[in-house]
Amino acid sequence: MVDNNQLLRFTTAGSVDDGKSTLIGRLLYDSKSIFEDQLEAIETTSKKKGHEGVDLALFTDGLRDEREQGITIDVAYRYFTTPKRKFIIADTPGHIQYTRNMVTGASTANAAIILVDARHGVIEQTKRHAFIASLLQIPHVIVCINKMDLVDYSEEAYNEVISQFEEFSSKLLVKDIRFIPISALLGDNVVNRSKNMDWYQGAPLLHTLETMHISSDINKVDARFPVQTVLRPQSDEFRDYRGYAGRMASGVLRKGDEITVMPSGFTSKIKSIDIFSGEVEEAFAPMSVSITLEDDIDISRGDMIVRSNNKPEAQQDIEVMLCWLNNSPAKPRAKYTIKHTSNEQKAMIKEVLYKIDINTLNRSSDDTDMAMNDISKVRIRTTKPLMVDPYRENRTTGSIILIDDATNETVAAGMVV
Amino acid sequence: MSKYYLNYLDELESEAIFVLREVWAQFQNPVILFSGGKDSIVVTHLARKAFYPSKIPFALMHVDTGHNFPETIKFRDDLIDSLGVQLIVGSVQESIDQGRVAEEKGKNATRNALQITTLLDAIESNRVDCAIGGGRRDEEKARAKERFFSHRDDFGQWDPKNQRPELWNLFNGQQFEGEHFRVFPISNWTEMDVWNYIKRENIQIPSLYFAHEREVVWRSNSWIPNSEFLKLDEGEEVVTKKIRFRTLGDITITGGIESDADTVEKIAQEVSAMRQTERGNRSDDKRSETAMEDRKKQGYF
Ligand SMILES: Nc1nc2c(ncn2[C@@H]2O[C@H](COP(=O)(O)OP(=O)(O)OP(=O)(O)O)[C@@H](O)[C@H]2O)c(=O)[nH]1
Numbered sequence: 001m002v003d004n005n006q007l008l009r010f011t012t013a014g015s016v017d018d019g020k021s022t023l024i025g026r027l028l029y030d031s032k033s034i035f036e037d038q039l040e041a042i043e044t045t046s047k048k049k050g051h052e053g054v055d056l057a058l059f060t061d062g063l064r065d066e067r068e069q070g071i072t073i074d075v076a077y078r079y080f081t082t083p084k085r086k087f088i089i090a091d092t093p094g095h096i097q098y099t100r101n102m103v104t105g106a107s108t109a110n111a112a113i114i115l116v117d118a119r120h121g122v123i124e125q126t127k128r129h130a131f132i133a134s135l136l137q138i139p140h141v142i143v144c145i146n147k148m149d150l151v152d153y154s155e156e157a158y159n160e161v162i163s164q165f166e167e168f169s170s171k172l173l174v175k176d177i178r179f180i181p182i183s184a185l186l187g188d189n190v191v192n193r194s195k196n197m198d199w200y201q202g203a204p205l206l207h208t209l210e211t212m213h214i215s216s217d218i219n220k221v222d223a224r225f226p227v228q229t230v231l232r233p234q235s236d237e238f239r240d241y242r243g244y245a246g247r248m249a250s251g252v253l254r255k256g257d258e259i260t261v262m263p264s265g266f267t268s269k270i271k272s273i274d275i276f277s278g279e280v281e282e283a284f285a286p287m288s289v290s291i292t293l294e295d296d297i298d299i300s301r302g303d304m305i306v307r308s309n310n311k312p313e314a315q316q317d318i319e320v321m322l323c324w325l326n327n328s329p330a331k332p333r334a335k336y337t338i339k340h341t342s343n344e345q346k347a348m349i350k351e352v353l354y355k356i357d358i359n360t361l362n363r364s365s366d367d368t369d370m371a372m373n374d375i376s377k378v379r380i381r382t383t384k385p386l387m388v389d390p391y392r393e394n395r396t397t398g399s400i401i402l403i404d405d406a407t408n409e410t411v412a413a414g415m416v417v
Numbered sequence: 418m419s420k421y422y423l424n425y426l427d428e429l430e431s432e433a434i435f436v437l438r439e440v441w442a443q444f445q446n447p448v449i450l451f452s453g454g455k456d457s458i459v460v461t462h463l464a465r466k467a468f469y470p471s472k473i474p475f476a477l478m479h480v481d482t483g484h485n486f487p488e489t490i491k492f493r494d495d496l497i498d499s500l501g502v503q504l505i506v507g508s509v510q511e512s513i514d515q516g517r518v519a520e521e522k523g524k525n526a527t528r529n530a531l532q533i534t535t536l537l538d539a540i541e542s543n544r545v546d547c548a549i550g551g552g553r554r555d556e557e558k559a560r561a562k563e564r565f566f567s568h569r570d571d572f573g574q575w576d577p578k579n580q581r582p583e584l585w586n587l588f589n590g591q592q593f594e595g596e597h598f599r600v601f602p603i604s605n606w607t608e609m610d611v612w613n614y615i616k617r618e619n620i621q622i623p624s625l626y627f628a629h630e631r632e633v634v635w636r637s638n639s640w641i642p643n644s645e646f647l648k649l650d651e652g653e654e655v656v657t658k659k660i661r662f663r664t665l666g667d668i669t670i671t672g673g674i675e676s677d678a679d680t681v682e683k684i685a686q687e688v689s690a691m692r693q694t695e696r697g698n699r700s701d702d703k704r705s706e707t708a709m710e711d712r713k714k715q716g717y718f
């Protein structure tokens with residue numbers, strides 16, 4: 001437990017049938033993270049379905065409908081540990097109809113593995129997922145050029161996909177992109193180095209995941225503490241206790257810090273930072289703590305405690321990149337519930353500034369309808385101010401969702417520009 | 418390693434506490450579904466931490482099949498006493514007596530499926546709008562698909578093909594009258610994480626988890642405890658073995674494993690070397706390939 005105590009969350013992405021689930025199965029299998037009874041169950045199912053070997057995708061495709069159709073419908077989460085790191089995998093669907101589930105899995109990832117079928121190269125759905133990954137600011141992207149066994153492990157085929165991808169990704173804001181030629185089905189360059197591709201000098205996938213530098217991914221500068229709830233124990237021992245419970249979204253807060261409560265603007269000092277086992281000197285993301293202040297001020301859920309010399313903007317007109325996730329399109333000027341950290345208000349989409357064409361990344365301001373899977377820049381007006389930071393600086397205080405009160409469904413996800 | 422960074426157990430703990438506080442803030446009448454097993458014990462421990470120095474602000478709900486390990490019931494009652502929270506019991510026996518459900522017949526009859534009706538009745542009659550569970554995604558392939566905030570319609574059903582998107586940590590608990598949510602704060606924990614956490618936090622767990630001598634019968638690849646509910650088949654014989662349980666469910670369906678692990682340290686060590694999943698010994702999961710998904714769709718835990 002000494003050196004593998006760091007957690008890496010990664011997601012798969014890429015078009016239908018490019019081999020995402022097979023890759024995860026292969027990764028788990030070759031890293032010996034599969035239990036015997038799981039393997040037996042999958043062998044039985046594979047045989048029943050008439051497969052030659054074991055269908056590795058069945059490790060994640062666990063729903064009845066997924067197995068019948070041979071596709072992934074919703075995200076499956078898998079866990080494994082190596083001597084170097086602990087991993088949480090979100091295996092997401094490639095089918096366009098289930099893009100919202102891909103977004104769900106990708107939103108909390110530190111790294112994305114984008115698969116491309118070496119035979120087909122970069123297609124629209126690859127671009128959509130790569131674009132979503134860049135919008136979500138997933139810090140590390142690994143492009144796996146898969147099914148190399150079907151193109152004779154050809155270096156040319158590999159290079160061709162790289163140049164297609166780079167042509168597209170040059171327009172995206174992704175800092176760290178790497179490429180690996182693999183065969184998910186046969187295991188080349190997944191856990192073990194391929195014997196069929198001597199021309200590839202880089203590391204296999206697992207090694208890349210194990211050694212990627214991730215501790216700089218969290219914003220450690222801007223102290224943001226959204227208040228979830230207020231703790232007021234009714235016991236004699238804690239008669240006057242009033243703790244603001246929440247989880248640090250970013251940055252660091254210390255005992256004695258001068259703070260401002262937003263949006264009210266009241267100021268005070270941190271009296272204590274408490275956890276169950278006692279007081280701590282400081283809180284940093286993503287710690288869950290309870291904070292008490294020197295002064296009795298009115299604070300409730302939805303407020304944010306920040307350091308007085310570093311405040312987010314309290315805004316009522318917010319520009320966001322919005323992904324529409326629902327079958328019924330956006331209704332112009334309709335009211336939605338907006339959720340931002342622990343804050344919940346009503347909101348209206350005032351204006352669609354432009355919509356993005358996924359293939360070209362061009363902006364179109366003529367067609368401003370927002371239907372399922374559309375990605376547009378919009379201006380949202382809220383009933384009360386939200387304390388936002390740009391998403392590229394802060395994934396927690398820069399993200400929102402919209403809920404349709406008529407259905408209670410989450411219909412859109414937005415990133416503050 | 419940089420200074421401002423949490424090790425994985427602290428990160429998982431913090432995530433679970435965050436989720437529990439969201440539940441308290443978003444729902445009117447949440448309960449913890451308490452089975453007496455290690456996962457619901459860990460969730461209860463996390464709830465203590467989440468609201469400290471306040472008491473856990475919600476009740477514990479136990480669905481009692483009547484086919485219990487006596488140890489589990491004693492453990493439950495002691496815990497309730499020490500926490501000072503309310504206990505709500507939904508009784509499968511009562512559901513049977515009232516004619517809401519009928520006892521299964523035949524050799525492999527259990528009360529496992531009957532719990533669904535009792536659970537949904539208890540949720541409805543207590544006007545519960547959120548039931549917090551100890552389900553983990555690594556337990557089972559249908560559970561691997563579950564959201565943190567998982568919606569149930571007014572028949573208590575899960576629709577795995579049509580789950581709400583769940584982005585970042587923005588949980589949508591909005592619902593209509595009669596619907597409810599299941600929330601899983603330890604979604605991202607593995608069995609190993611749970612044991613490491615129990616060890617680190619020194620959490621009390623029922624003695625059944627530790628190796629002990631017990632009368633058992635060998636049936637479908639595991640040691641089923643002898644009890645008043647067990648009907649012996651021809652050729653089956655009751656023997657005494659040193660065993661322990663990896664999961665706790667009904668006494669009629671929970672199989673034990675032979676083990677000498679009598680401390681949490683030894684259990685953690687044993688679990689890390691296991692080649693079978695913990696639910697591998699649960700006959701309720703073995704009934705069909707999608708047994709868990711099918712039960713969950715109907716409203717199971
Ligand atoms: N020959 C070959 N076939 C592969 C490889 N990887 C995957 N496949 C096959 O491609 C098909 C689709 O694989 P999946 O893993 O289900 O694809 P997916 O990307 O998860 O698909 P969705 O989740 O539905 O988007 C299966 O028949 C796999 O066996 C590979 O490296 N080589």
Ligand SMILES: [Mg+2]
Pocket residue numbers: 020021022057061071072091092093094
């Ligand atoms: Mg798949």
